[in-house]
Amino acid sequence: MMSQGVQVAGVYVRDQDEALKFYVDKVGFRVHTDVRNGDYRWLTVQHPDQPSFQLGLFVPGPPAHDAATAQTLRAVVAKGAMPPLVLMVDDCRAAYEQMHGRGVEFTQEPVDRYGTVDAGFRDPSGNGWKLIQARR
Amino acid sequence: MGTDASQDPELLRRLLRAKDRMDAASQEDWPVHRLARVSGVSAAHFARSFKQAFGVPPHRYLLTRRIERASALLRDTDLPVTAIAFQTGWGSLGTFGRVFRDVTGHTPGTVRSRGRAAARELGRVPVCALNAAHRPDLTIAVSEKRRRAAGRIKASREKEAS
Numbered sequence: 001m002m003s004q005g006v007q008v009a010g011v012y013v014r015d016q017d018e019a020l021k022f023y024v025d026k027v028g029f030r031v032h033t034d035v036r037n038g039d040y041r042w043l044t045v046q047h048p049d050q051p052s053f054q055l056g057l058f059v060p061g062p063p064a065h066d067a068a069t070a071q072t073l074r075a076v077v078a079k080g081a082m083p084p085l086v087l088m089v090d091d092c093r094a095a096y097e098q099m100h101g102r103g104v105e106f107t108q109e110p111v112d113r114y115g116t117v118d119a120g121f122r123d124p125s126g127n128g129w130k131l132i133q134a135r136r
Numbered sequence: 137m138g139t140d141a142s143q144d145p146e147l148l149r150r151l152l153r154a155k156d157r158m159d160a161a162s163q164e165d166w167p168v169h170r171l172a173r174v175s176g177v178s179a180a181h182f183a184r185s186f187k188q189a190f191g192v193p194p195h196r197y198l199l200t201r202r203i204e205r206a207s208a209l210l211r212d213t214d215l216p217v218t219a220i221a222f223q224t225g226w227g228s229l230g231t232f233g234r235v236f237r238d239v240t241g242h243t244p245g246t247v248r249s250r251g252r253a254a255a256r257e258l259g260r261v262p263v264c265a266l267n268a269a270h271r272p273d274l275t276i277a278v279s280e281k282r283r284r285a286a287g288r289i290k291a292s293r294e295k296e297a298s
Contacts, residue, residue, distance in 0.1 A: 014149075074145040075143060075145050075148055078146070078148035078149040080152045080155070107156040108160055124149075
């Protein structure tokens, strides 16, 4: 069992309710932590096969950011300028069919290359994911 | 013109959708009215907002994507250059070769032979990052680049003559 390593890494989202629905209902993650303190909400989800890692869904704003910084972060996310995210799957085409059927916005249909298959999608906020089939 | 941060994130998200569509099918024609429809704004508003958001006008962005795809095909496939030119959206081989040289500074043939030599090193990088790393940095118009190159050639000729 792993006791050291990256536990949480997060993405900025424009709306946590929307992001929660997206990652749980459409991508297939589950909620790990959802706690509030006043207006602040700590929300993380995780892949069902990966209990040691949580993906944080965070909204730019107080107390971490002033209004101008929050606006800049929202703009950067909406422009798709945040770093790439990679979701590994056993079968890229099957995952594509399932997620596409659930209304996920795909930016690239599955393509065979480099000995594997990859596709691309975005979350509602603009975060970009590569969906890559694990090499066997 | 305001800063990027002054643009409405909802608008930016819709502009990103148009950019994504160009990424997905850069070989297709993308007149401004088509892109504007994807983003749900007027054509005039689209062109202005896109440049403000992404730093280059939409047609120039499309050009960089076509060059990027052509470079990838030159590196990764054995397709003839002519086939690559047509597959990536150019109407003629001549235009392709000229724009390719103007943007990258190399001929398609050079990129093909250099890419082959380096290809073995790159297998572990996700393809999106790989392509982005090779994206030509087209911050000036191709016509301007051509003009500057012509200026340099002229200057060196004058130097030789003196």
